Amino acid sequence: MAENKQSAEVVVSDVHKKIRAAFEVFDYELNNTVDAREISTIICSLGCFPSQADIHDFIAEVEEDQTGYVHLDKFLPAMTKVLLENKFPPIPEDRVLQAFEVLDKDNKGYLEAEELTKYLTQEGEVFNQKEMDEMLFAFSDPEKNVIHYKDLICQLTFDTGQ
Incomplete structure (x- = not known):
């Protein structure tokens, strides 16, 4: 019993x-403290x-108190509960790859930044311009302005260790 408690504390x-x-x-x-608008990214x-x-x-x-800010003291326990209960489960790598392959109609292995922007700002739960700019900055090849999606899938998925 003490061993299980200690293991849970480590987790x-x-x-x-x-x-x-x-x-x-x-x-x-x-x-x-962080701006509440950053919470989804976190x-x-x-x-x-x-x-x-x-x-x-x-x-x-x-x-x-609706200030637009989130303090770590409130965020830490709430996010811990989310992670431990697997409340918002990660998307499996194969499903992410499949989604990119559907968008990559010519099977090039990449999407052009303009093409990805069109999909992500006009379909489903759309990205706003700031979110799109951040994503392109983080994931696009700056010389060719393309996103090699197979290289970034591990960044879009997460190993929960479970």
């Missing part, structure tokens, strides 16, 4: 480290893929 400790690291990337003022960076409605509900739960 929680590891989860807390991952959450803090993801949160700190967006804590520009180093005051354990959640996705932790391998969770909630719907827009789920993100809205989560932000409402952790936002500081």
Whole structure:
């Protein structure tokens, strides 16, 4: 029994480290606070893929009195619960690859930035311009302005260790 408790504490400790690291990337003022608009990016960076409605509900739960900011003290326990309960499960790599292959009608192994932008800003749960710019900055080949999707699938999926 003590061994199980100790094992669970290690898991929680590891989860807390991952959450803090993801949160700190967006804590520009180093005051354990982030803009609530960054929460969806933080959640996705932790391998969770909630719907827009789920993100809205989560932000409402952790936002500081509707100030537009989220403090680590509220975010950490709420996000820990999400991760430990696998509330917003990651998308399997093969499904992500399949989605890119459907979009890559010529089977080139990449999508042009303009093409991906069209799909992600006009279909499904659309990206806003800032989200699209961040994604293209992070994932596109700056010389060719294309996204080699097979190279980035591991960045879009997440090993939960389960």
